[in-house]
Amino acid sequence: MEPVINSCSELLISINKDFKYEIGDIVCFLKKNGLIVHRVIDIIKKRRLTYLLKGDNNIIFDGYYLKxxxxxxxxxxxxxDHIINYKKGIYLQKLIAITGKISNLSPFRYIIFYFIKLLNRKTGSDELDKIIDALNNKKVIKTSKKIDVNLLHFLSIKNKFLRFNKLNSKENIQQQFFSNLLNKEKVNLNKLFQKNNINYVLLDAVDKNHRIYGSDIDILIDYKQLLKAVRLLIKNNFYIKNRPPQEITLVNKSNYVQIDLHFLVNLPRDLYFDKGQSLKITKDYWKAFTSTKKSRKYQNEYFLLGKVICFWTNDFLRGLNTLFNIGEFIKNNQISWKDFEKIAIKHNFLGESQLVLLIFRNIFQKKYLDNYLDKVSLKIKILSHYYDQKKIGIFGSITSWATEDDENSFKIYIECFIASLLVNKKTPLLRLLRPRIIFFFIKSIFNTIANFFQKTMLFDK
Structure with a gap:
């Protein structure tokens, strides 16, 4: 399907039994080797409505398929580097279908696709604006088709539902089906671990009984019980997907739900600072949720710190939803900044926490965080303007920041590492006087100036 769809593309697919498919539509259908995404080339209206399907780069047609x-x-x-809304340039998509029926005119197809990209040059920014608005106006949980489509990638579900053996035509399959499956698996996991005397802490919620959202189940487990837990899950239809330094990822063979067994809370600058800091915060986080002496207020403060760390180490520059949830969690649980500040200082994570909250306030324009940020240094304020909604965006493809390939993943990691060094008070001055770090800070200053002039122009208008 190149150049319209390539191997790195993520697809937002609407499933509705009442759809009327037209020539040029890109659809998904089932074959022996899995779910295929190809284009409707022709429609035959005889006794029954049938659709002729073909891949843009294929010479042979797939054949005729019923609705x-x-x-x-x-x-x-x-x-x-771009997002395409199919409705923008729909006639050009039809033109690709017509040329595909006549012959495989590859150069002509690339020219058409160039104009499709031009029509969609603002699509990513438009979708982000809709999501910011949906979050601020509490429309996230609504099930209208518009919100579902716009928030599919934002809800971190992506296209995982394509892997499921059974597909149905519920309007909200992307959101409801995976979320229900995730929470059902969480309940089964809790029963399994309780039966086998394995202690764990749920990282996705303060309470194990709370409903969770996202793309996987994150739990913190005692390192001494890690091997026992892995063997138990393998016996119960799981397999090991990968083994990063701080966790083991397992996937259920039947429903593809992913479980991350964390045994270390990983800080973003462990390459430079003593790794003992990560061991210390892991130990304290574990105590906060397993000790009967710790209050819910104390647990909330550690949960917030965990979410801020997660935002840096996992979702940074691609976690708009995580960022919003951090701000809402502070508001809903009335987190005391003085108490949270003590915990952040204890674990040498105050600068990073202030930067995350400042980015949240800049993007969502929430004033209830002003009391938390009255003593933020000028350096952190400047850095916060480097991260706009496009860089934190759910549609990471607006820029090359959030793609899954190794090169860009490494770039994200380096940027986070540099930002963490800059905001941390314990970073030696000589460490900061390096070309890459200085260049990064200069870019942040230019972004701050640009934002200032942009706001001034809006105010004048």
Missing amino acids: KDIYGKIEFIINN
Whole structure:
């Protein structure tokens, strides 16, 4: 399907049994080797409505398919450097279908795709604006088709539902089906661990009984029981997917739900600072949730610190939802800044915490955090303007920041590492006088100046 869809693309697929598919639509259908995404080339209206399907780069047609065999059509295509809303440039998509029926005119197709990209140059920013608005106006939980489509990638579900053996045509399959599956697996996991006397702390919620959202289940487990837990999960239809330094990731073979067994809370600057800091925070986090002497207020403060660390080490520059949840958690639980500040200082994470909250206030324009940020240094204020909603965006493909390939993942890690060094008071001055770090700070200053003039112009208007 290149160049419209490439191997790194993420697809937002709407599933609805009442869809009327047209020539040029990109749809998904089931074959023996899995779910295929190809284009409707022709429609035959005889006794029954049938659709001729073909890949843009294929010479051979897939054949004619009935409507019942087609599961849905593509609404958004998220590529490395752009996002395509299928409705923008729909006639050009039809033109690709017509040329595909006549012959495989590859150069002509690339020219058409260039104009499709031009029509969609603002799509990513438009979608982010809709999501910011949806979050601020509490529309996230609504099930209207618009919000579902716009928030599919934002809810971190991506296209995982494509892997499931059973597909149905519920309007909200992307959100409800995976979320229900995730929480069902969480309940089964709790029963399994309780039966086998394995203690753990749920990292996705303060209470194990709370409903969780996202793309996987994150739990903190005692390192001494890690091997026992892994063996138990393997016996219960799981397999090991990968083994990063601070966790083991396992996946259920039947429903593809992923479980991350964390045995270390990993800080973003462990390469430079003593790794004993991560061991200390892991120990204290574990005590906060397993000791009967600790209050819910104390647990909330550690949960918030855990979320801020998660934002840096896992979701940074791609976690708009995580960022919003941090701000809302502070508001809903009335977190005391003085108490949280003590914990952040204890674990040498105050600068990073202030930067995250400042980014939240800048993007969502929430004034209730002003009391938390009255003593923030000028350096942190300047750095906060480097991270706008596009860089923290859920649609990471607006820029090349949040792609899954190794090169860009490494770039994200380096940027986070540099920012962490800059905001931390214990970083030696000589460490900061390096070309890459200085250049990063200069970029932040230019962003701050640009934002200032932009706000001034809006105010004048």
